[in-house]
Amino acid sequence: MATQQDDGGVPFSMAHEMHQFRLLELPPDIVELLDAPNPSPLSIKSQAASNAPDAKPAYAVLCAPGKAFQLRQVQTSNSLFITQPTLDAHSNVIPIPVTRAVALCTATLELHLSDASAATLLRDVLPLYDIVGGDVDATQNRTGKADIFEHVPLSEEQCEAGWNEVVAFEHEESSYQPSANALSQVWRSINAAALAEGIKLDSQFLTGDITRAVAEECHPSGLVESVLRHLSTKEADCTGPWCCLDRSQTVAFAGRVLLETKQGSDYLIAEFTDTWEDNLPDAWRKDVQLSAVEGVYDFPTMTTIRVKSKGYASTDTSSEATAATKPSARKWHEKFGKTRKK
Amino acid sequence: MPTIPLHPRPLVAPSPTENPLPQLLHTPSGLAILELQGTFHFPPSSDPTGSTHLGKLVFPLYNPALNDPSDTKWMKRVYLYVGKGQRMTGECKKLSKPLGIVRKRKNVDGMEGVEGIEEEGKEEELEIVEIVRWKIVFSSRPEPVGGGEEAE
Structure with a gap:
């Protein structure tokens, strides 16, 4: 391989017109993604800071499939030149390979996994x-x-x-x-429609059969479909014509929204569980256990129950995990916003 | 509120020419990163397409003919001779996190959007031209040497 080592080094030059390049620090999972034969497309979402006093801080995030990274610009103390090999006839008749600086970066972009x-x-x-x-x-x-x-x-x-x-x-x-009220009513309509149509909700059914029957109740069909999708089993693909509800998830949902409709006021436990059972298909009534809505209620007295003041507590463990780490993300966001406004 | 696509591969990859740097620093496009304390000063030029010869990079311990490819001792020393009699000492370092070189995507015909006649209303798109994993770093000040490069 003919390097220029033999005759004393690689000529180094600087292009007069610099390219506009940015340097993006790549975390390992992004490198892995980019090294794949057909990498998935990425995108940058950005929003400029508004001058309104209560405006949300500016942000820019890099979106990769299933995750997002906050972009943070960091000034580097040193100059970072991007060089490119090129053939140069500068001081020679025969062009020789040289290394030419074609861009100068004084900042890099760091990526921080967003846990919002x-x-x-x-x-x-x-x-x-x-x-x-x-x-x-x-x-x-x-x-x-x-x-x-x-x-x-x-x-x-x-x-x-x-x-x-x-x-x-x-x-x-x-x-x-x-709202919890709307969810509770739509759920009752779905349950009634299933009963009327003889549909078992925890086996495959045609989504249209339910939405048509519920349409008489004047609920938006989008809401009915959203509720069905929310309650469907992970395997069921509700974007198609078929749907299948996850029984334990649906039982918990019916109980939770019922509690939430009381908006924190006390509910007699016996009355609550009776209504809860009435809101479920007959075959599921025996599933009604307070343990199904574990974590979303308090007992203000011996005989009453109420939803925890947290309100929209989710029983979904994955979302609880993200909710728990949320405050730090918020703080970081605020800091970022402040520095941008300076 | 814009969402800008960031393409993982360049539309038009820079065509690689013979790369005079050691193999380790090679990338598919030939782009490499050189880090420097300070910057270069040289007389302004009226030729925007040209370049100014600044000096030379020397890898004194690099000898692929004699050294085993796994031998990385050569990385510990790189000289950059600049102008008349100045030398910087540096080294090759692996980046803790690889750097993606990002640029605006050029037009489909491969021409860069010329200033002033930038396509109207067309959304900006970005692309990752290269992923660089190594850099050459010169973190110390230049020292005077005799009989250096006779540049400019």
Whole structure:
């Protein structure tokens, strides 16, 4: 191999016009992803800081499949030159290979795994779809799911999981999160429809059979489908025409939303469990145990039960884990915002 | 609120030419990273497409003909001779985290969007041109040497 070693080194030159390159520090899992034969596309979501006093801080995140990284620009104390081999006839008649600096970077971009919770962020932005005394109480946001996701600094998959966790839905060009009241009523309608149609919810059924029957109750079909998807077994692909509910998850859901409809006021335990049983298919009544809603209730007295003040506690362990680490992420976000505003 | 695609591979990879650096520092595109305390000063030039010869890089212990490829002792010493009689001593180092070199994606025809006639309304796209795992670092100040490079 002909290097320039023999005649005393590799000529080093500097291009007069520098390229605009940025250096991105790559964590091991991103390197692994990029080294794969057909790497999945990445994207950068960004939002400029607004001048409004209560504006959220600016952010930029790198989204990879299933995860997101906060981007942080770090000034380097040294200059980082990016060099490129090139043939140069500068001081010679015969062009010789030289190393030429083609770009100068004084900062690198660090990636920090974001542990923000998509469900929490979605709950902050989605208007509530509530049903009070039979009337719908909801404020349209005229924003579809895709536009909502654009503003959530997490990957598409994380947004989708959060969307499912809060049972969010689109209706007439707006998107909403249902209140416990709305969820409880839709669930009762689904249960009644299954009974009327003779559908076993924990075996495969046609989603359309349920949504058609529930449509008479004037619930948005998007909400009904969201509830079915939220309660379906992990294996069931509810994007298709078929659905199959996870029995234990559904029992817990029915109990939890029932407790939440009381909005923290006390509920006689016996009355609660009776209503809970009534809200389930007959074959599932024996599944009603307080242990099914473990962690979301308190006993203010010997005979009453109420939902913990935390409100929307999720029984999903994975989301609880992300919720637990959330505060630090928030803090970091605030710090980042402050430095940007300076 | 923009979401900018970051393509994992360049649309048009820089065409590699003969790379005079040691094999270890080679990347598919030939791009490498050189870290320096301070910067280079040289007279401004009116030729924007040209380059200024600054000096030379010397790897005094590098001898692929004699040394085993697993022998990494040569990495401990790199000289950068600059201008008339200045020398910096550095070394080759593995980056703790590899660096992705990111740039704006060029137009489909391979031409860079020229200033002023940048395509209107077209979303910006980025691409990772190269992943670099090694760098040459010169962390000390230059020292004077006699009979150095007779540049400029």
